Amino acid sequence: xxxxxGSTTLNELSIGEKVITSDHRDIALKETLGTDKYxxxxxxxxxxxxxxxxxxxxxxxxxxxxxAKLLWDTDLHLIDIYVFAGFYILTGLGxxxxxxxxxxxxxFETNILVKLALAILGAMTLQGPLTQWVSxxxxxxxxxxxxxxxxxxxxxxxxxxxxxxxxxxxxxxxxFKTKGLWRNVNYAExxxxxxxxxxxxxxxxxxxxxxxxxxxxxxYIMTSNIQIGLESLIWGxxxxxxxxxxxxxxxxxxxxxxxxRQYQTKDNSRNQWLVALLTFGxxxxxxxxxxxxxxxxxxxxxxxxxxxxxxxxxxxxxLAKSVYLPKENQIVKLSLxxxx
Ligand SMILES: [Zn+2]
Ligand SMILES: [Zn+2]
Numbered sequence: 001x002x003x004x005x006g007s008t009t010l011n012e013l014s015i016g017e018k019v020i021t022s023d024h025r026d027i028a029l030k031e032t033l034g035t036d037k038y039x040x041x042x043x044x045x046x047x048x049x050x051x052x053x054x055x056x057x058x059x060x061x062x063x064x065x066x067x068a069k070l071l072w073d074t075d076l077h078l079i080d081i082y083v084f085a086g087f088y089i090l091t092g093l094g095x096x097x098x099x100x101x102x103x104x105x106x107x108f109e110t111n112i113l114v115k116l117a118l119a120i121l122g123a124m125t126l127q128g129p130l131t132q133w134v135s136x137x138x139x140x141x142x143x144x145x146x147x148x149x150x151x152x153x154x155x156x157x158x159x160x161x162x163x164x165x166x167x168x169x170x171x172x173x174x175x176f177k178t179k180g181l182w183r184n185v186n187y188a189e190x191x192x193x194x195x196x197x198x199x200x201x202x203x204x205x206x207x208x209x210x211x212x213x214x215x216x217x218x219x220y221i222m223t224s225n226i227q228i229g230l231e232s233l234i235w236g237x238x239x240x241x242x243x244x245x246x247x248x249x250x251x252x253x254x255x256x257x258x259x260x261r262q263y264q265t266k267d268n269s270r271n272q273w274l275v276a277l278l279t280f281g282x283x284x285x286x287x288x289x290x291x292x293x294x295x296x297x298x299x300x301x302x303x304x305x306x307x308x309x310x311x312x313x314x315x316x317x318x319l320a321k322s323v324y325l326p327k328e329n330q331i332v333k334l335s336l337x338x339x340x
Contacts, residue, residue, distance in 0.1 A: 040148075040181035053175040056126040056208075060242035067234045074231065079222060083215050083236030087124075089280075091211065092244050094121025096280045096307040103130060103191060104137045107295035108311055109322040112196055119200040123207035126241050127248060130201050132180050135187040140252075141292055144267035150178040151252045154268070171246075171253035212237040247278035255285035262300075263290035263334040271303070281305030290334050291326045299331065 045053070064071075098118025101107040119130050127133060136150050143149040153170035155162035169177070185192045192198065200207075212233060219225075219232025250272075259270030269289035276283025276298065284297040284305060291299075298305025314320035 041184050042181055045176055045179045045181070049180050050176050053128075053179065056128075057172060057175075057245065060126075060238040060245070063238040064234060064242065067230070067238070070227075070230065071234065074227070077228060077231060079219055079228060080231050080235040083218055083232045084240050087211075087215055087236045088240045088244055091121050091124040091240070092247075092280055093307065093310055094118050094123070095125050095127060095244075095248060096282050097310050098122045099127070099130060099133050100137065100282065101295055101307060101311065103197075104134045105293050106190075107293055107324050108315075108320045110314065110320050114314065114319055115194075116196055116200065119197055120207055123200065123204055124211035125244055125248070126208055126211065127245065128179075129204040130197060131188050131191050132183050134191055135183045136179060138187050139182045141289070144265075144269065144289060145256060146267075150174055150181065152267075153253050153256050167253045167257060170256060171249045174252075211241065215240075243278075247275065248282070250275045251279060251282050251285055255283055259283075259286070261286050262336055263287060263331075264336060265289040265334075273303075277304065280310075281307040291330070293324045294326050295320075295323045296325055299326070 094117075098115075099122040102110065102115070102118060122130065122133070128136075139148065139150055140152075143152075145152045145154050151170045151174040153163075153166040155166035165173075191201070215236025216229045216233035218236070220229030223229070254275055255270050255272050256268050257270070259272035259275075261270055263286055265286060267289055269286040271286045272283045274283065275285075281297045281304065282288070284299070284303050287299050287303070288294070288297045295311045296305060296308040297303075298308060311320055311323060315323055
C-alpha cells in the first residue's frame with residue numbers, strides 16, 4: 001500500500017488557502033460563518049443557475065419520454081449498450097476521480113493533461129462547472145449536516161413529511177436554493193488560479209453540447225444509419241446523463257440518511273453499497289467523511305471502489321503521485337466496527 005504523504009492527518013479539508021482539520025471543524029465553522037471572507041456570496045441560487053439546473057435535470061427525462069416511441073419500435077442494438085456503458089464510465093469517472101477526489105479533495109496529484117481530460121469528462125455529466133461543484137462540495141464537508149451545508153437531508157421537524165422534504169432537498173431541491181452560494185475564489189482558490197482549468201470552466205456549455213453530440217456522432221459514424229445515431233444519442237446521452245445524475249444525487253440524499261456507519265464522524269454520513277456500485281465507489285460515503293482526503297473510499301475488502309482502482313492504475317502508469325491513504329492506526333482510531 002502506498003504511503004500517506006504530506007500531512008499529519010487525513011481529516012483535513014482545503015478551503016482555498018486554508019487547510020482545516022475536522023478536529024477543528026467546530027472552530028472553523030464559527031470562523032466561516034462569522035467573517036466576511038467566509039460568508040456566502042448570495043442568499044439564494046441565482047436565476048441563471050436555477051434555469052440551467054432545471055434544463056440539465058429535466059432535459060434528459062423529457063428527451064427520453066419524447067423518444068419513447070422510437071425506443072419502443074426498435075430493438076436494442078449492441079452499439080446502444082456500448083455507447084451507454086462507455087460514456088457512463090468515462091464521464092462518471094470524470095466526476096468521481098476528477099471533480100471529487102482530485103480537484104475537491106486533492107487526494108492525489110497528476111499532470112495537466114490528465115487534469116484537463118478529467119475536468120472535461122466531469123463537465124459532460126451536466127452537474128455544473130468545476131468551480132461551482134468544488135466550492136459547493138468543500139462547503140458540504142466543512143458544514144456537513146449543520147447550518148450552511150448546501151445539501152443536508154436533516155429534517156426541519158419530526159413528521160414523515162419533514163423527513164421526505166429533507167431527502168428531496170438533499171437530492172435535487174438544494175440546487176434551486178443553496179447551489180453556488182459559496183462560489184468565489186476563497187473556496188476554490190487552487191482551481192481559480194489554474195488557467196487551463198478555468199478555460200475548461202468557461203467553456204462548460206461546449207462540454208454539455210459534446211456530451212450529446214459525441215454519442216450521436218459515434219453511433220452514426222459506425223453504422224452510417226441516422227436512426228442508430230439517434231438511438232446512441234438517447235442511450236449514450238440522455239439516459240446515461242439521467243442515471244448518473246441521480247446516482248450522484250443519491251450520495252447527497254441516501255448516503256446521509258440510510259446505510260451503515262463504520263467510522264466516527266461529526267455528521268450523519270453512511271455507507272450504501274448500491275449507491276457505491278452505481279457511482280464507482282462514492283457510496284462508501286461514511287468512510288469518505290471520516291477520511292476526506294483519502295484516494296480510496298472503499299476501505300474494506302468487500303467495498304468495491306472502481307475509482308480507487310483507476311487511481312491505482314494511473315499510479316502504475318506514473319500518471320498519479322502523492323496518493324493519500326489513511327494509515328492503519330488512523331482507521332482503527334475512528335472505527336465503530338471493523339471493516340469487512
Ligand atoms: Zn456527504
Ligand atoms: Zn467529498
